[in-house]
Amino acid sequence: xxxxxxxxxxxxxxxxxxxxxxxxxxxxxxxxxxxxxxxxxxxxxxxxxxxxxxxxxxxxxxxxxxxxxxxxxxxxxxxxxxxxxxxxxxxxxxxxxxxxxxxxxxxxxxxxxxxxxxxxxxxxxxxxxxxxxxxxxxxxxxxxxxxxxxxxxxxxxxxxxxxxxxxxxxxxxxxxxxxxxxxxxxxxxxxxxxxxxxxxx
Numbered sequence: 001x002x003x004x005x006x007x008x009x010x011x012x013x014x015x016x017x018x019x020x021x022x023x024x025x026x027x028x029x030x031x032x033x034x035x036x037x038x039x040x041x042x043x044x045x046x047x048x049x050x051x052x053x054x055x056x057x058x059x060x061x062x063x064x065x066x067x068x069x070x071x072x073x074x075x076x077x078x079x080x081x082x083x084x085x086x087x088x089x090x091x092x093x094x095x096x097x098x099x100x101x102x103x104x105x106x107x108x109x110x111x112x113x114x115x116x117x118x119x120x121x122x123x124x125x126x127x128x129x130x131x132x133x134x135x136x137x138x139x140x141x142x143x144x145x146x147x148x149x150x151x152x153x154x155x156x157x158x159x160x161x162x163x164x165x166x167x168x169x170x171x172x173x174x175x176x177x178x179x180x181x182x183x184x185x186x187x188x189x190x191x192x193x194x195x196x197x198x199x200x201x
Contacts (some may be wrong), residue, residue, distance in 0.1 A: 001029050004201045006098050007194060008113055010106040012120040012158070015150040015164040016128030016143070016169065018178045018186075019121035023100050025187040030194075035093060036102040043085050057082050059103055060153040061160055090159060103154065107171055108162040117193070118172050123188060 013019020158166035
């Protein structure tokens with residue numbers, strides 16, 4: 001499978017929907033890089049932050065009065081600094097060539113770039129609970145609590161930085177149900193879309 005021209009793909013996802021797995025499958029099939037938590041590793045290395053601290057602030061809004069890198073609520077909160085640094089990496093890598101970006105408001109960050117395909121992966125709650133429980137070794141109750149917490153964080157984060165509703169069709173090119181299509185089917189649907197639009201030969 002060969003790309004005939006540059007494409008930038010952004011993937012938003014509900015917790016437990018398998019969005020990361022879909023992104024990784026697309027990255028392998030299209031032979032293009034996927035940017036997700038590897039941005040955290042890069043920022044920690046380049047800017048001297050503790051990687052665990054950055055991970056705890058990733059894709060969430062934090063009260064600046066309780067942030068370890070904020071003094072008396074006057075400096076920029078670490079979560080905001082992280083958003084800015086991740087956005088810079090997203091734009092930088094988008095300028096280099098085809099790539100896939102998971103979460104982090106990438107659809108909005110790259111809104112001025114041509115050849116952009118925005119995707120959102122979702123699934124019924126029961127299926128997401130089973131997936132999270134299986135992958136994390138959680139009980140169903142623990143998995144449900146994690147899903148609720150992370151989705152709430154992502155919703156607040158996305159809506160704060162984009163002024164749009166998270167998980168809605170506004171601005172999306174494809175909304176894919178990973179339970180109906182399967183993870184492999186989601187990747188195939190994206191590839192079929194790319195072929196129809198002339199990006200795949």
